[in-house]
Amino acid sequence: MPEQSQKTSELTVWLIAVRDNRDRAAFAQLFDYFAPRLKGFVMRSGMGSAQAEEIVQDVMLTVWRKASMFDPHRAQASAWIYQIARNRQIDIIRKEHRPIPDELAQDPGSEPDASQILAFDQEAEQLKTAIDQLGPDQKDMIEKAYLGDLTHQEISAQTGLPLGTVKSRIRLGLRRLRKELEGLR
Amino acid sequence: MSAITHHIPDAMMAAYASGNLPHPFAVVVATHVSLCAECRAALGAHQTVGGALLERSDHVSVSAGLKSDLMAMLDDPVVPEPIFERQGIYPGPVVEALKGKPPRWKTLGMGVKQSILSETGGGSVRLLYIPAGQAVPDHSHNGLELTLVLQGSFSDETGRYSAGDVEIGDEDLEHTPIADAGDACICLAATDAPLRFNAFVPRLLQPFFRI
Numbered sequence: 001m002p003e004q005s006q007k008t009s010e011l012t013v014w015l016i017a018v019r020d021n022r023d024r025a026a027f028a029q030l031f032d033y034f035a036p037r038l039k040g041f042v043m044r045s046g047m048g049s050a051q052a053e054e055i056v057q058d059v060m061l062t063v064w065r066k067a068s069m070f071d072p073h074r075a076q077a078s079a080w081i082y083q084i085a086r087n088r089q090i091d092i093i094r095k096e097h098r099p100i101p102d103e104l105a106q107d108p109g110s111e112p113d114a115s116q117i118l119a120f121d122q123e124a125e126q127l128k129t130a131i132d133q134l135g136p137d138q139k140d141m142i143e144k145a146y147l148g149d150l151t152h153q154e155i156s157a158q159t160g161l162p163l164g165t166v167k168s169r170i171r172l173g174l175r176r177l178r179k180e181l182e183g184l185r
Numbered sequence: 186m187s188a189i190t191h192h193i194p195d196a197m198m199a200a201y202a203s204g205n206l207p208h209p210f211a212v213v214v215a216t217h218v219s220l221c222a223e224c225r226a227a228l229g230a231h232q233t234v235g236g237a238l239l240e241r242s243d244h245v246s247v248s249a250g251l252k253s254d255l256m257a258m259l260d261d262p263v264v265p266e267p268i269f270e271r272q273g274i275y276p277g278p279v280v281e282a283l284k285g286k287p288p289r290w291k292t293l294g295m296g297v298k299q300s301i302l303s304e305t306g307g308g309s310v311r312l313l314y315i316p317a318g319q320a321v322p323d324h325s326h327n328g329l330e331l332t333l334v335l336q337g338s339f340s341d342e343t344g345r346y347s348a349g350d351v352e353i354g355d356e357d358l359e360h361t362p363i364a365d366a367g368d369a370c371i372c373l374a375a376t377d378a379p380l381r382f383n384a385f386v387p388r389l390l391q392p393f394f395r396i
Binding site: 037 | 194195196197199200201202203204205206208210211212214215216218219225228229231232233234235236237238239240241242243244245246247248251252254255256258259263270271276277278281282
């Protein structure tokens with residue numbers, strides 16, 4: 001899927017433009033790409049259209065305001081936005097602030113490492129291909145897990161859930177990420 | 186800090202990323218990730234899966250005005266959210282649970298102290314202070330218990346746990362953790378049900394101590 005892989009790096013480029021240049025045109029592109037997907041994603045977990053749009057608006061506003069925290073060496077644009085969306089939904093549904101880990105200190109002077117960002121993108125692409133190749137039951141289960149419809153006991157009880165397979169696809173990335181994170185401590 | 190050897194299991198990390206982990210356990214996972222590069226990378230992997238599913242999600246068109254409304258909001262003044270930074274041995278998520286204040290220790294006897302951070306019908310999360318060489322009362326669990334070491338270390342029937350390590354206890358685990366020699370052991374402990382103590386604190390007194 002060449003179109004898709006091009007798209008992925010485009011998302012990263014847009015988000016970096018928002019982060020570094022407060023680029024409204026790039027933000028508008030991100031909105032066009034993510035808003036309908038976010039709305040579909042949020043409505044999958046049973047939310048109505050109006051409330052889903054409120055969440056879409058909140059999430060995209062958070063993307064604009066917290067863009068300085070996006071690090072393309074450590075996260076894909078979609079992964080970063082996924083976590084913002086889930087946090088927001090939990091805050092609204094449970095009316096409690098979801099505990100989140102300490103931020104890692106970023107080295108302000110460091111130049112982006114294009115080859116590393118690209119390698120990360122490619123691994124994420126492989127992961128998407130792996131997800132596309134799942135059977136319908138497995139795919140359904142994995143969607144339920146990441147939409148927050150399954151408890152951790154239910155996730156561990158799902159022997160058919162290819163959590164390990166999915167993770168092994170990004171094992172290389174994980175190893176590199178871990179090394180890098182250890183260097184930051 | 187010695188290497189962390191006891192981590193968060195995959196299913197629990199996936200549930201944390203998706204937001205479907207009871208609050209007391211989410212505090213422990215967020216604290217462990219603050220300390221553990223391996224689990225931070227694992228959380229990154231789960232977020233990547235979530236992001237992939239988001240990219241693959243069905244499109245549902247948004248209302249015509251949503252985008253222009255949002256673009257008009259970009260310059261609105263922002264009320265900054267409070268940021269809870271690490272204080273000493275306590276990572277940000279613990280500081281947040283403490284509401285930025287120091288722990289309020291209550292004595293449980295034999296030098297053991299606790300500071301309850303939150304307690305609801307859905308479970309509790311607390312700090313435990315165990316002097317070196319002292320045992321935590323022998324107990325088993327009605328549900329699941331996560332114990333994360335923040336300072337010192339303890340050992341029990343299942344192994345040795347030092348700073349950053351998480352012990353996961355279920356209903357089958359009946360254990361007697363003993364703080365190792367050296368610094369007093371300070372742990373973050375979360376449960377989704379009240380603990381059952383077999384000795385040390387009689388059952389009748391449990392409501393009094395809230396343990």
